[in-house]
Amino acid sequence: xxxxxxxxxxxxxxxxxxxxxxxxxxxxxxxxxxxxxxxxxxxxxxxxxxxxxxxxxxxxxxxxxxxxxxxxxxxxxxxxxxxxxxxxxxxxxxxxxxxxxxxxxxxxxxxxxxxxxxxxxxxxxxxxxxxxxxxxxxxxxxxxxxxxxxxxxxxxxxxxxxxxxxxxxxxxxxxxxxxxxxxxxxxxxxxxxxxxxxxxxxxxxxxx
Amino acid sequence: xxxxxxxxxxxxxxxxxxxxxxxxxxxxxxxxxxxxxxxxxxxxxxxxxxxxxxxxxxxxxxxxxxxxxxxxxxxxxxxxxxxxxxxxxxxxxxxxxxxxxxxxxxxxxxxxxxxxxxxxxxxxxxxxxxxxxxxxxxxxxxxxxxxxxxxxxxxxxxxxxxxxxxxxxxxxxxxxxxxxxxxxxxxxxxxxxxxxxxxxxxxxxxxx
Numbered sequence: 001x002x003x004x005x006x007x008x009x010x011x012x013x014x015x016x017x018x019x020x021x022x023x024x025x026x027x028x029x030x031x032x033x034x035x036x037x038x039x040x041x042x043x044x045x046x047x048x049x050x051x052x053x054x055x056x057x058x059x060x061x062x063x064x065x066x067x068x069x070x071x072x073x074x075x076x077x078x079x080x081x082x083x084x085x086x087x088x089x090x091x092x093x094x095x096x097x098x099x100x101x102x103x104x105x106x107x108x109x110x111x112x113x114x115x116x117x118x119x120x121x122x123x124x125x126x127x128x129x130x131x132x133x134x135x136x137x138x139x140x141x142x143x144x145x146x147x148x149x150x151x152x153x154x155x156x157x158x159x160x161x162x163x164x165x166x167x168x169x170x171x172x173x174x175x176x177x178x179x180x181x182x183x184x185x186x187x188x189x190x191x192x193x194x195x196x197x198x199x200x201x202x203x204x205x206x207x208x
Numbered sequence: 209x210x211x212x213x214x215x216x217x218x219x220x221x222x223x224x225x226x227x228x229x230x231x232x233x234x235x236x237x238x239x240x241x242x243x244x245x246x247x248x249x250x251x252x253x254x255x256x257x258x259x260x261x262x263x264x265x266x267x268x269x270x271x272x273x274x275x276x277x278x279x280x281x282x283x284x285x286x287x288x289x290x291x292x293x294x295x296x297x298x299x300x301x302x303x304x305x306x307x308x309x310x311x312x313x314x315x316x317x318x319x320x321x322x323x324x325x326x327x328x329x330x331x332x333x334x335x336x337x338x339x340x341x342x343x344x345x346x347x348x349x350x351x352x353x354x355x356x357x358x359x360x361x362x363x364x365x366x367x368x369x370x371x372x373x374x375x376x377x378x379x380x381x382x383x384x385x386x387x388x389x390x391x392x393x394x395x396x397x398x399x400x401x402x403x404x405x406x407x408x409x410x411x412x413x414x415x416x
Contacts, residue, residue, distance in 0.1 A: 003368040005346075008265050020262035022380035023343060023368060025295050026389040026399055027259070028233030050258045051235070052270060053356040054228035057216050060270075062260060087233050093403045095416050101408040114416025135231060138213075140355055147348055147362060148261040154355060160211040160231060172230035174391045180402070181234040181389055183382045187404045191234055191389060191397040195301045199394065200309040208303050208322025 018184050026181040026189060029088035031096055031115070032061070033126040034076035041108045041117055041126050042072040045096045047182040049085060057157040058140065059085065065149035072105050074153065081139040082124045083155065086131035089178045093188040095130075100185075123159060132163045133177050171196065226392050234389040234397060237296035239304055239323070240269070241334040242284035249316045249325055249334050250280040253304045255390040257293060265365040266348065267293065273357035280313050282361070289347040290332045291363065294339035297386045301396040303338075308393075331367060340371040341385050379404065 008016060027047035035041045048062040063074055077083050088096045092115065099109040110117050116129035123136045136159035143152040166172045174191050181189040198204065216224060235255035243249045256270040271282055285291050296304045300323065307317040318325050324337035331344045344367035351360040374380045382399050389397040406412065 001370050001372060001374075003370070005265070005364065005366045008365060008368065009263070013263070016265075017262045018379055019368075020265045020365070021259055022382070023265075023341075023365070023370075024257045024259050024267060024293075025236030025238060025341075025387045026234050026382055028235065030233060048258050049232045050256050050270060051229055051232050052353065052358055054225045055217070055221070056356065057213070057224075057228045057231075058356055059232060062258060062268075085232075090402055094405065094414070097403075097405045098408045098413045098416070101410045101413050103410055112413065112416070133231075133233075141353075143351060143353065143360075145260065145349075145351065145360075145362070148264065148266055150260055152351075152353075152360060154353070156213065157216060157228070157231070158213045160216065160227075162209050162211070162231075164209060166209075171226055171392055171395060173395070174230070174234055174397065179233045181399060183399075184379055186407065187379060187381070188402050189382065189399040190402050192400060193395060194298055194388070194398050195305075195396040197302065197305045197394050197396075200306045202309045202311055205306045205309050205320065206302070208306070208320070 022184040026183060029096065029180045029182045029188065031086040031088060031099065031128050031131065032073050033084040033086060033128055034073050034082070035080070035125055036076050037079045040105060041110050042076055043109045043115060043126070043128060044073050044099045045088065052154060058154055059137065059157065060152050060154045063151040063153055077139050077153065080124055083137045083139065084125045084127045085135045085137060086128035087133040087177065087179045089131065090180055090190060092130050093180060097186070120159065133166065133179065134161045135159060230392040234391060237304065237388045237390045237396065239294040239296060239307065239336050239339065240281050241292040241294060241336055242281050242290070243288070243333055244284050245287045248313060249318055250284055251317045251323060251334070251336060252281050252307045253296065260362060266362055267345065267365065268360050268362045271359040271361055285347050285361065288332055291345045291347065292333045292335045293343045293345060294336035295341040295385065295387045297339065298388055298398060300338050301388060305394070328367065341374065341387065342369045343367060
């Protein structure tokens, strides 16, 4: 099947959103935890977290246009610069998924979706206790993407909490950490490791 | 295990790159195909492709600092504005992986890594024939991320080529399309669908 840009524009809105949200392939499944300066906590599932660099350790995520609906995650980050990123595991994909419903700001998705807040010393934002692999982030910069009104939110990893089982042969193994992936807006996947290769050097490339 | 930002800075470079490239969770595995205006083709594996919006259908990817090493993908995109994004499948993760070696610009990774060029009418950049799920992209904008010298390259989908088997119950199913994921720099994963939920409405959220 071959769709041109005209075909994509002609799709009905819901189908277009479903299809175009799936075409990048698998996406990471993470919960972002925040708190307002008046103490209202928020947690929301994101599939757009992207590695930007390792030194400093910078991650980005894409925020839909803030004009569309209130973005509690972003307003909390703007208030105190602090957020957490927490891997989703198979045991709570349902709870993670429903954090994307547009609950009122007064309702904490932690309470409503059955997830538990967890705090560490000297870090304001709530972690997700059910997650075994999580990060405390310091906001660094928000870049407006004028083409469509989205925002690339960039932060640095201040705290990295990983399970002991994460390391297999000196590498983090996402099958062992029971991390999951997302496609589109609604589907969740388990991961099965199928191959690991050495760093690709020109002189060591096999004959294909 | 708990690493602070100081611990991360104190890691040796190779370990830090391995760890921090894995912390976002699973990443998509795609090959980007390009051609220079003098006809030299290039294909390279990327794990940073991110959905930016569906209307217009915009995808981004992150490019490491161009000062470090020559970036043939980016120079080709700058020459003619045209590139392809092609899903990696389990049968050629090895070939996809070795496209990341720093081959000379005169050497096409298509030839050296055993991948096949494929062209469609009125579109200059090469697709990867072995990939069943692929897109022809029109370059739109490059955004410099000053924090670390990386670049967010944004393009619009002009052509979307999907296998007939992609749609399961009206949704794209990445297990059916045999798409794979990447963690860190070296590990490849198959996907097993475990759950699909409806669009999350406040009024339909279960009691958790």
